[in-house]
Amino acid sequence: MQRVFNWGWIILLSTIVFTSYSQVLPSDSLRPFGSNLKAYSWDKNPSLSILSKDDQKEDAVVIKEVRILDFEQNNNQLLLNYTLHKRVRVSNEKAIAEFSRVYIPISNIQGEIDLSVRTIQANGKVILLDKSKIKELKNVEEAGDFTIFAFEGVEPGCEVEYLLKYTKPATVVGREMLQTEYKKLNSMIYVEIPETFFFQPVFYNCNYSFYRKEIEFKNCFFTGSLSVPKLKEETMAYYTSHLARFDYSIKSKYASKDMSWKEMSKTVMNRLLPAYNSKIEKLSKSLGIFEKTGTADKIQAIENYIKNNIALTGNVAEESVSSILKNKFASESGLIQLYMAFFKHAEIDYQLVYTTDRTRSNFDGEHPSWFFLEQTLFYFPSTKHYLSPTSIYLRYPMFPTSWALNQGLFINVIQKKKTPKDQIVMEERLDTIAPLSYDYNFSKLDIKTSFDLEKESVRLELMESFGGEPAIYYQPYFGLVEESKQKEIINSILKKPSEEGTPEKGEVLGYDRNISPAIKPFDVKGILNSTQLLQRAGGKFIFNIGDVIGPQSEWYADTMKRVLPITPRYGHFYIRSISIEIPEGYQVKNLEKLIMDVNMAYKDDPKSCYFSSKYVLEGSKLKIRVEEYYKLPEYPASTYEAFRKVINAAADFNKITLLLEKK
């Protein structure tokens, strides 16, 4: 067995030179682990690694990581013999808490896992973990089976190491994450696959690649030694989708079909396309779907029925549209079939859209892969809107914001109610999933303010209208909770200007749980009496006008250089109209504080994000209008400073105080 550790030093030294993603390949290394991959093993006499001063200061550093994907043909099955060898230096309590417990997903494993675990203490002593201490967890909620263990003898400055080997059936697609929030000094990936198979890797978020060679009827791939920088999470950013990784797909040389979007579309639709179903026909009639005139009305009636009556559950054995109607529960794919059956009967033109969740990965149209068929939407060309079948709390036209601004596979289905399955025409294409425009997402706040100087109190008459995304915190749940809880929700909204205030006459106007707040905003009105917003200062009064708009986020603290795009997730805006009745005999000083104008230009819009505040004084009435806009769901990292200024402008407004003094 070849000892990789020999030229580990050379790799280590050379990686110190590179500051970012770097890849080093020693010249004689195209079979770096020898020909018998199953025999890979770790250093029998390990010693503590020597780290640079900088690396010693890190909470944790991955000293070494080796992953071997050894594909082997066994009769008619392709198996994956997977080896993972990892060694981490932990330097403080936080790192110990993070690394001392390991959870390894092991669903579908064939045979036993081979797992060796040890700790190399700061004084060089090696503590091997007894295999009886390795446990298993079965069928953990949504996540499958796990093998778990805890390292023994861990203290700051030690290294924890494990070597894992298992075999499982190879899958058509696979993914290996390369980057985490901890630096990796030496990460290697080696793949071997019989030459009768194509192994097609695609790297994302880095400039790594595989060195390839054909050796003894095998295709071999090696990354060489990768020095992977850490990537930290940032505020208002998608994280996992920005981590360096590679996805791969496997195809037999003898497969007739190429993996293409067309083939994948055919495969899914063969499973999902519904036939004519008399139960659906009867139910649709009874729900009055056929009587509705507009497409949107029909869609909403169907969605209303399904989301109110059919529970979404895990896998269901032997599922069909008829069984779903009977049981009133369905798996995810069952639910999709149900919608498709309803659309068929109502003769609604739709497109089935597959995409990804952008927090985890972006849809890559250039590389057809089952990975990208992760989330499902329905698109209606006549209304240009989407419906998310599995989002229990979102209604048409709203859908999860992290799926938008993404490409997707659109499969257009052309059929009539009675078209038999084999005659249904399908067309697929790639297109961008447009997010809902920022006009749909807002909070409009109207406040009438009056003072009782004697009592040093302020009375606010509030009316707040939440449209689209800002309403999601309240609207979907409001109708599902008890009256006492509803009151709590209303009061929490009324109390935003002042937490200690006393709310009264709070109510929600015209509420309908079954209509999306993108169509019908969630409107709350009421009164708040506060003694905190007005304070006596000698013979004058200080009014905390800034608090009236509610607490604002702030990005004041100086952060490190921004790396990731800024992702508010959806374009939105806020309008605050404040009118203040100035008490008789009083005037307001320092009104100039109310004039604010902070703009961020982006592309051809000089005000892509902005915060503005202006006032008008009409006799004893002071009218203030505050506008805050973020029109796009995402901005590049280069706009960070300008974007921050707009966010902080709102927070600055919070600080404004007005002085009331006798004329």
Next chain:
Amino acid sequence: MQKSFYLFFTLLSLAAAKAQLNPLDSLRKLYPDKKAVYLKQEVTLRYVFKNDSLRLLTDHHFDKCIMNENASLYSEKSVYHSGLIKLNTLAGKTIVSQGKKEKVYKNIETEVKDALEPGIFYDDLKTTKIQFPNVVPGARMVLDYQSEYLEPTMFPPVMLAAEYPILESTYTVIVPAGVAIDYSLLGISEKELRFQKTNSAKETTYQWKCSRMKDYEYYSNGPNPKKYIPQLVILLREYSAKNIRKTIKPGTKGLYEWCYSFSSKAKQNETNLLKPLVDSLTASAQNEKQKSKNIFYWVQDNIRYLAFEDGYGGYIPRHAEDIYRKKYGDCKDMANLITTMHQLAGLKAYLVWIGTREIPYSLQQVPLPCAFNHMISVVNLGNEWIYLDATGKYTHFGFPTDMIQGKETLISISKDSSLTLQVPIIEADRNVNRHQLQLSIQDNFLIGQGKRSITGLPKANFLASYHFTQTSDQNTFWSNNLRYGNNKCETSQYKLLNPDYKEEEMAVEFSIKLPDYILKVNDETFVNMNLRKDYYDSKIEDPNRTVPLEFELKSTSIQQFNLRIPAGYSISYMPEKASFEHPDFSFSIWYEKKNNEIIYNKKITLNTLEIKPSQFAEWNAMISALNKAYKESITLKK
């Protein structure tokens, strides 16, 4: 260590009576605001002998009617089980009324999962998740299951109330000849239940019935609901059969025998590794207290908490040398290690069974294993008993962790002897949170130096979160914890003093700059010196609330902010002193002028762990008075 099993309040009842009317309409009239109602809930306990040991079979039946429009959201249920609590049988169905007829759907889907609980790395707790079919508004979810307790004494008190109202409930205990029990009620009197006891040659049956039981209230800032939910406590007294005879002594004696049967299995085997360690730790110690301190601090420094338990392993502390080698353990392991090390040093230390404040029972009320969920050590030095809970990594020697304050302990002195004492509640003057600032005005900024110091229990909690923060996030940590005036407050140049358990007080010194806070208009400057408005939003809103407000610890908050009066200015307005006095909570805010400084002083004392509903009005009065004082600004005039 023993843990509190989550037996959902899914006590079941036998669906004997069928509703004559449409159940939905009549229920909606009775409970206009509720989303679901239990029509029936029944629990039947039966003691049986199996292979020379006594087991407890519990049959649960519940019949729950879902009234919510979005009934499908309620269509899932989970039942917990483990190595010592087996799930024998389970059957469910949905019943939907259609006029006079009823349609029954029996095709439930079940799935068994390993349960992952926060804070526990591994245990044998499992859940069986049940998906009920066809749950529409008005549907009844009916579930029957049987659990078997391999250790009958582990059966906790029966909850007589649930998260929804219960129309009819029945609780039955069937005791065969040769078995004797006692029972008691918590939070409810016997006249509120219809009780019946019947005797036969073979068995004695106890039965309690109840109608229209109210659902219980829950508040996240209140105590664990078990403190006030009505409960039925069943205590096994004795049992005898062909080959076994056992008497369980009443009160803590019987409980101690059970506990000791586990802790005795944790006898140390070797002390090869530990003895030299203990010797080195105690060699330089001047007295016994110092010896104990050194041992305790070594464990805090070197052993990490990791909960790894299954079956009886959940009750038997692991061997001390094992923990020493692994460098981790759960609470009972750490307790055993500390006790063993103390004993090797010739000190009188003992294992202690205890329940945290989450468990509301006294050992008098519920002398059962479920009264305990934690284990610590205690050392007896002269007349002092010092509790040693190493799960509090930054706890100063002599302090308990906040979660065990005021709780009863069962101290294991020897096989036949135990002692019950009470963990002290740390007084407010030992849990001090202090803020000091030296400020001056520069243009429109307040700038200066500050010092924040913390003692006692809050110090341990603060350090735990400090050490848990990633190095790169530490500036954010300080920014969040050193916030004065407004969220534009900038602090820097942090100097941390005593960042561990060794001293009673930790402190951080820093520089501070506060923009956009003072108000300058012409020749007047207004400064609101209430730079930390603690408790401003702590008013109790709900006038109908019957659940107390609970605090983790008693505390004193002291703030002193000095502001240098700028040259050419004088004070034209200084607020009056404000205060509120009550034995359990109080505050005072007062201002002084000294030389060319104005000094703001504030002291808030919380002298209780609980604000009872009868005190809500006074508590709210204090919060109002506090908020009134928070509005005051000083005025400086040129």
